[in-house]
Amino acid sequence: MSNDRLGSAIPRPPRYLLSDADLGEEEALAVANVVRSKWLSVGQQTADFESEFADFVECDHAIATSSATASLHLAMLALGIGPGDEVLVPSYTFVASVNAIAYVGATPVFVDIGGPSDLNLDLAELAAKVSPRTRAVIVVHLAGYLADMNGIMDLASRHEFAVVEDAAHAVGARYQTPGGYQGRSAGTIGTLGCFSFFANKNLVTGEGGMTTSDSETLARAVRLGRSHGMTKTSWDKATGRATDYDIDEIGYNYRPTELTSALGRIQLRKLPAAQDRRRALTEHYRRRLSVLPDVVIPFAEHTAGSAYHILPLVLPNREMRGPFRSALELRGVQTSVHYPPSHLFTHYERTQPHTVLPKTEDVASREVTVPLHALLEIADIDQISDLIISAYEETS
Numbered sequence: 181m182s183n184d185r186l187g188s189a190i191p192r193p194p195r196y197l198l199s200d201a202d203l204g205e206e207e208a209l210a211v212a213n214v215v216r217s218k219w220l221s222v223g224q225q226t227a228d229f230e231s232e233f234a235d236f237v238e239c240d241h242a243i244a245t246s247s248a249t250a251s252l253h254l255a256m257l258a259l260g261i262g263p264g265d266e267v268l269v270p271s272y273t274f275v276a277s278v279n280a281i282a283y284v285g286a287t288p289v290f291v292d293i294g295g296p297s298d299l300n301l302d303l304a305e306l307a308a309k310v311s312p313r314t315r316a317v318i319v320v321h322l323a324g325y326l327a328d329m330n331g332i333m334d335l336a337s338r339h340e341f342a343v344v345e346d347a348a349h350a351v352g353a354r355y356q357t358p359g360g361y362q363g364r365s366a367g368t369i370g371t372l373g374c375f376s377f378f379a380n381k382n383l384v385t386g387e388g389g390m391t392t393s394d395s396e397t398l399a400r401a402v403r404l405g406r407s408h409g410m411t412k413t414s415w416d417k418a419t420g421r422a423t424d425y426d427i428d429e430i431g432y433n434y435r436p437t438e439l440t441s442a443l444g445r446i447q448l449r450k451l452p453a454a455q456d457r458r459r460a461l462t463e464h465y466r467r468r469l470s471v472l473p474d475v476v477i478p479f480a481e482h483t484a485g486s487a488y489h490i491l492p493l494v495l496p497n498r499e500m501r502g503p504f505r506s507a508l509e510l511r512g513v514q515t516s517v518h519y520p521p522s523h524l525f526t527h528y529e530r531t532q533p534h535t536v537l538p539k540t541e542d543v544a545s546r547e548v549t550v551p552l553h554a555l556l557e558i559a560d561i562d563q564i565s566d567l568i569i570s571a572y573e574e575t576s
């Protein structure tokens with residue numbers, strides 16, 4: 181086989197990536213400076229990142245962690261949730277939202293979504309699954325669009341359960357629905373908020389997370405749980421603030437590093453402009469793809485204040501998803517699926533058998549996510565939209 185033929189058999193890298201990180205010289209310098217300082221675990225960079233993040237989202241306490249998964253686990257622990265307790269959660273999410281409930285031995289109770297145009301928890305479905313054992317709900321602001329927080333907070337206060345926001349998609353999003361929470365940042369409305377800085381999120385540090393709360397007691401529990409349950413940290417000791425420590429409750433090692441915190445501080449400064457860009461790109465996609473009336477672009481009714489994390493499309497049927505994705509791959513457009521429903525994974529089929537969520541199962545089988553990130557230009561969206569339209573015409 182000639183090199184030519186071999187070459188054509190190897191798929192070329194996509195022209196349009198699903199997501200891409202805006203990392204440059206500023207980040208490189210910040211990390212280099214941490215290396216030169218030789219203080220690599222929790223220290224001044226982390227303390228500054230936490231206070232800058234708390235200012236940005238406007239909350240009292242922010243505790244940096246090693247991931248959103250760790251943040252969610254710490255939230256469950258801080259709330260004292262354990263065996264025998266139920267926690268309401270969407271199945272239509274990344275499975276980490278659900279696993280955190282299982283980590284503490286509690287039972288995830290899966291709740292259905294609104295439908296193709298609203299991929300967040302449905303309030304009536306949520307209310308129907310509240311029981312005397314309900315201790316909390318984990319709300320996911322899917323794709324960066326806020327869930328019905330007025331309704332959820334009201335339900336939670338009537339039934340006295342906690343609200344944990346999985347804001348992994350929603351850093352910088354603000355709730356715009358009129359009412360008491362209008363203007364509040366995603367992750368600061370409920371009892372605790374959890375953010376992700378994983379490599380493909382809106383604010384990236386590679387691995388990293390943040391837990392936020394206005395409760396001093398919960399914030400203290402999260403801070404202790406992040407580092408073995410130690411009442412003092414190495415940094416306290418190195419800076420002469422402490423000489424010994426106690427363990428009241430056992431904790432974990434969920435600490436961030438100074439390298440990731442230094443990255444996070446720069447990324448946080450870039451976030452508002454990146455979010456403006458994502459909004460403009462999303463609005464352009466919505467205009468351009470409106471010529472495909474059978475394709476739903478979710479959240480059309482409440483786009484304001486979103487973090488515009490990803491752009492999900494819901495196709496008219498499940499059969500065309502494979503061919504449509506292949507047609508886009510051939511055209512150099514990377515796609516993904518957000519998400520395979522958690523309740524259909526083998527583990528959760530075994531532990532939560534007979535869970536039926538018709539809307540989640542339907543939408544998840546015909547969803548496709550297309551490229552959206554802050555390094556794209558409006559002209560790129562024009563190109564990608566043309567390719568989406570031609571792929572759709574070929575496969576529908």
Ligand SMILES: *Cc1c(COP(=O)(O)O)cnc(C)c1O
Binds near residue numbers: 249277320346349375
């Ligand atoms: C990415 C993600 C997480 C997990 O974040 P990590 O920082 O990778 O642990 C949790 N929930 C949702 C909705 C996510 O998208």
